[in-house]
Amino acid sequence: MEPADFAVRIEEVMTEECSSYECVLLDDNEIGILWTFLIEDTISGYLGIEDNEDTLNVKTVSIGLHLKDITDYSRDDLLELLGLNADLINSNFSVVKLPARPPKDDEKEEPVFVEEGEDLIFDDDDDDEEPEMRDLLIIQTRLPFDAFEPEDFGAFVKNLLFQADTMLSPREDEDIDEEFDGE
Numbered sequence: 001m002e003p004a005d006f007a008v009r010i011e012e013v014m015t016e017e018c019s020s021y022e023c024v025l026l027d028d029n030e031i032g033i034l035w036t037f038l039i040e041d042t043i044s045g046y047l048g049i050e051d052n053e054d055t056l057n058v059k060t061v062s063i064g065l066h067l068k069d070i071t072d073y074s075r076d077d078l079l080e081l082l083g084l085n086a087d088l089i090n091s092n093f094s095v096v097k098l099p100a101r102p103p104k105d106d107e108k109e110e111p112v113f114v115e116e117g118e119d120l121i122f123d124d125d126d127d128d129e130e131p132e133m134r135d136l137l138i139i140q141t142r143l144p145f146d147a148f149e150p151e152d153f154g155a156f157v158k159n160l161l162f163q164a165d166t167m168l169s170p171r172e173d174e175d176i177d178e179e180f181d182g183e
Contacts, residue, residue, distance in 0.1 A: 001146075003027070003029075003031045003033075003049065004029075004031050006049070006145075006150065007023075007031050007032040007033075009150040010032075010035065010047065010150040010153065011023070011032070011035075012150070013150045013151060013153045013154075014035065014037055014047075014153070017039065017153060017154045017157070018037040018038060018039050019038045019039060019040060019041050020037070020038045021035050021036065021037040021038070022035065022036050022037075023035050024036055025048075033048060033049045033050075034046065034047070034048040034049070035047045035048070039157065043065060043157070043161070044065070044066045045063065045064050045065040045066055045138075045157070045160075046062075046063070046064050047061065047062070047063050047064075047153070048061070048062045049061055049145060050062060050142075058144055058145075059144070059145035059146075060142050060143060060144055060145055061142070061143055061144075061145050061148040062140055062141070062142045063140065063141055063153070063156050063157065063160065064094075064138045064139065064140035064141075064160075065138060065139050065140070065157065065160050065161065065164065066136055066137075066138055067093075067136075067137045067138060067139060067164055067168070068136070068137050069134050069135065069136055069137075070095065070135050070136070070137045071134045071135045073135070078095070081093060081137065082095075084167045084168075087167060088139075088163055088167065089163065090141055090143075091139055091140060091141040091159075091160055091163055092139070092140060092141075093137060093138070093139055093164075093167075094137075094138050094139075094140060095135050095136065095137055095138075096135075096136050096138055097133045097134070097135060097136070098133065098134055098136050099131035099132065099133060099134070100131065100132040100133070100134045139160050139163065139164045140160070141156060141159075141160060
């Protein structure tokens with residue numbers, strides 16, 4: 001499938017499957033290659049096309065879901081989380097850094113009114129501050145571009161959700177094992 005056809009088709013599918021979506025990155029030919037989406041107003045994620053010319057030399061499609069903020073997790077907690085990758089099927093947990101959203105009060109600045117003849121002094125101190133970065137746990141999968149059909153988008157999202165829920169939820173069998181160990 002040609003990239004332009006893929007972009008049109010994936011947006012048609014996202015219109016059906018998602019509460020909202022946005023194309024956030026275009027290639028040199030103005031064709032979409034990265035989309036963010038929201039499903040049922042609670043599940044956010046992305047879908048991206050990568051050329052991988054320098055590494056795999058195979059064009060791929062990546063789908064990822066944002067799971068939770070893990071900024072305050074300890075090193076041991078992170079290692080335990082990432083150790084779960086061995087149990088995942090055709091997907092992986094990963095940690096990405098994203099800027100924290102500013103509080104809603106900071107989003108809108110008050111307009112400044114200057115009287116005629118007054119000097120306006122700009123306070124650029126806020127612009128010099130780096131945005132606070134947060135660690136976000138994601139689950140993602142990558143597959144060859146030629147093997148991905150846009151109609152499969154929903155099935156991939158459900159699979160990622162199932163695996164994330166299975167791996168991150170407390171396991172009942174561990175509770176049962178602890179009961180037998182205690183006797």
